[in-house]
Structure formats: structure tokens, C-alpha cells
Amino acid sequence: MLSLAAAAQEVSLRTVQQASSTVKYDPDGPPQKPGLCMEVLHAVEKADPGLHFTGLEQHVPLKRVERLLGEGQVDAFFCLLKSPERERQWRYSPVPLYVIRHVIVQRADDARHFDTLAELAAASRKKRVLVMRGTAIARHLVNADVAIAEVGSEREALQMLTMGRADLIYGQDINLQRHIVDTRQNDKFKFGRTVFQEEPQYLALRADLPPAVEERLTQALRKLEKDGTLRQLADRYR
Template structure:
């Protein structure tokens, strides 16, 4: 009888500590197959895989809205307008941090690099050198990204394009000499386009930045803590690192 009582007490305690069901609104980013690529089940996107890992760590937590495939600008607007609760994954910038919050756990890091034609022997070690080169031909960068704003601030003349694929085509045709972007995205598109014998990554990493989970400005603190705890577990057990390596 006493044993049964202790079992009941233990079960009651476990129930008290169980996470309550929680559903949060999100969306997919269109045009970024490294982040979201539901058409490729074996590699559905790094950010989607991190999201699913969070759900596994916290089985009572679910994300809705993944049927929405939206351009980055639209995702940012919905997050600022509190029409979505969270978004995997975004870089930080002062402008963005005025509009929403971020969980403190880095999800993965991206490196700023240039891509140039394989026969281009020039080396670019600073943004000042890129700014000088951009006077002859503008540097290609993905439209609407924080990276574009970073280059403009450094006085690099840029042309914004819709995708890495478009940028690589322009580079191959000689319409541009340099693409500036995220290594993880550029490597994926170079591989998909089988352009490894035509283009190369420059030798310099201009900047390394972590991607984070973005949270709407008024998301309850208890929800943020729950998400952050799940991400800390994934960081501690090596899951975040393993997922990032899978997509490089």
C-alpha cells in the first residue's frame, strides 16, 4: 500500500513538471534552400531541421504556419507586426533588434565570403579593397539581406539579385566579377549548379555571424525561456553542431 502511494506521488510530481502544450506561429523563408527545402526530404533545410529538433526535445511544443513560404522581407514584416511568434533563423542587426527579440543561443554561424571566377587571380582581404573593385563592376549580393546593408555601409557598390543561382549565372557570363554572401548558401548553389570548375571562394572570411531564433517583441518570457532551454539542450548534446556540418 505504501509503495503504491509513493508511485502515485511520483506520477503526480511528474505531471506537475510536464510541459504544457504550446503552439507558436512561424513561417518558412522562400528562396533559401539551405534554410528551408521541403521538396528535398533528405535535406529539408537547416532551419527546419533545428525547428524539428526543438519539437523532439519538447514534445508538447508545436509550430504552425510552415505551409507559408514567404520572402525574407515579408517574414520580417510579419515578425515586426507580431503576426508570427518566432522565426528560425535570422542574423542580428541593430535595426532588427529594435523590432523583435532573439533567443541567446546561437543556432549556427555563417561566414561572409566572396565568390569569383576560377581564373580571377585577385585577392580581396578587406572591404575597402572590395569597395575599390566595385567601382569597375558592382558586387552582387542577395536582395533584402542584412549583408547588403553591411556592404552599403562599407561603401561597396552593390547590385542586389534575387538568388544565389542568378548571381552565379551573372558571374559565369562576365556580367559581374564578385558575389558577396554566406558561405553555406553559396557552397550549396555552386554544388547544385556543378560550377566547382568555374568559380571559387576567395581566401578571406570577412566576417562570421551567428544565426539566431527570432521572437516577436511581446512574446511571453515563459515561452522564451522554454524555447531557450530546448536550444541549450541541443547545443550541449552537439545536435546544433552536427546539423550545421550536414549542410556545409
């Protein structure tokens, strides 16, 4: 349970790391680059030294992160996109942490251009567009009648693209760029020329988190937004 020592103004908040999302959390990466969301978390602790996060030894997949938040078993989680379904289950701090862009990745020798979701929908009738399993961005494709195939990771999607089992990956620019660099096969892939949508990532909070605690978190994030820390952290991972 959330513990609040009024005299010392110490607040302990339960959280977790998201597994298989190395841009957000990279426990095997260098200490100076542990993942963008982990760095935002530590920046919040520095901005308000009375705030502490526990549970970071746990690495859980996105679907379990959502379940833990919805059931109130974690108090806060860095970072999640908003969606109507998610907003029915938990709250969000209003301060955007960083922005992701919806883009496509193609094989480098694919000369086609896709400027609209309608064009993606037409192409998906031959081969489904790959999207990461469990991500909130998939709903944009489904709503636009794009036929999708969900995969477990960006790495798996790039492998399928290489083998010709798919022609297009739709996802977050920052994640796809990281995995393309990691494969050391930059010459095999290219980004499409269109940004289909931009969306901010937020701090998600359990539905019944005390308002006073939410306010402290929000004030810490506003401080980091104002002094440029959030922007600087995001730039390090692009």
C-alpha cells in the same frame, strides 16, 4: 494567436518557411534533408514535446518574414541574423543556431585576391559587388563604401558572374557553396581566400512573446547546444 494550455503545458507557435532559401528550408528536397532551419525546428519540438510550430505550409520571401515578425503575425522564426534595425522590431533567443561566414565568390580564372573591404570597395567602382536582396549582410558592404547590386538569388548571381556582368559575389558561405554544387559548374567558380566576418544565426521571436514561452524555447536550444545537436546539424549542410 498564441495558445497555451497550462495544464498540459502545450504551446502552439506560429511560424513560416522562408521561400527561395534551400539551405534553410528545402520543401522539394529529400525528406532526410529538409533544410537546416527546418531540422533545428524539429529538434526543438523533440527536445520539448510540448512545443509545436504551425504555419509551415506557408513559404514566404524574406521581406515578408520580417514584416510578419515585426507585426507580430508569427511568433517565432528559424533562423535570422541580427541587425540593429531588426532588433528594434523583435527579440532573439540568445542561443546561436549556426554560424555563417562572409565570403566572396569569383570566376575561377580571376587571379585577384581581396583581403579587405577597402579592396572590395575599390574594385566595386568598376563593377558592383553582387549581394542577395534583403539580407542583413549588405549593410557591412554599404558601411564600407562598397558599391553593391542586389539580386534575387544566389543562382541569379552565379549566372551574372558567368556572363561577366559582375566579377564578385559577397554572401554566406553555406548558401553559396550549396548553389555552386547545384549548378554542377564547380570548375567555373572559386571562393576567395578571406573570411570577412562570421555571424551567428538565431531564433527570432515576436516582440511581445510571453517570457515563459521564450524561456522554454531557450532551454530547448541550450539542450541542443550542449548535446552537440546544433553543431551536428550545421555540419550536415556544409
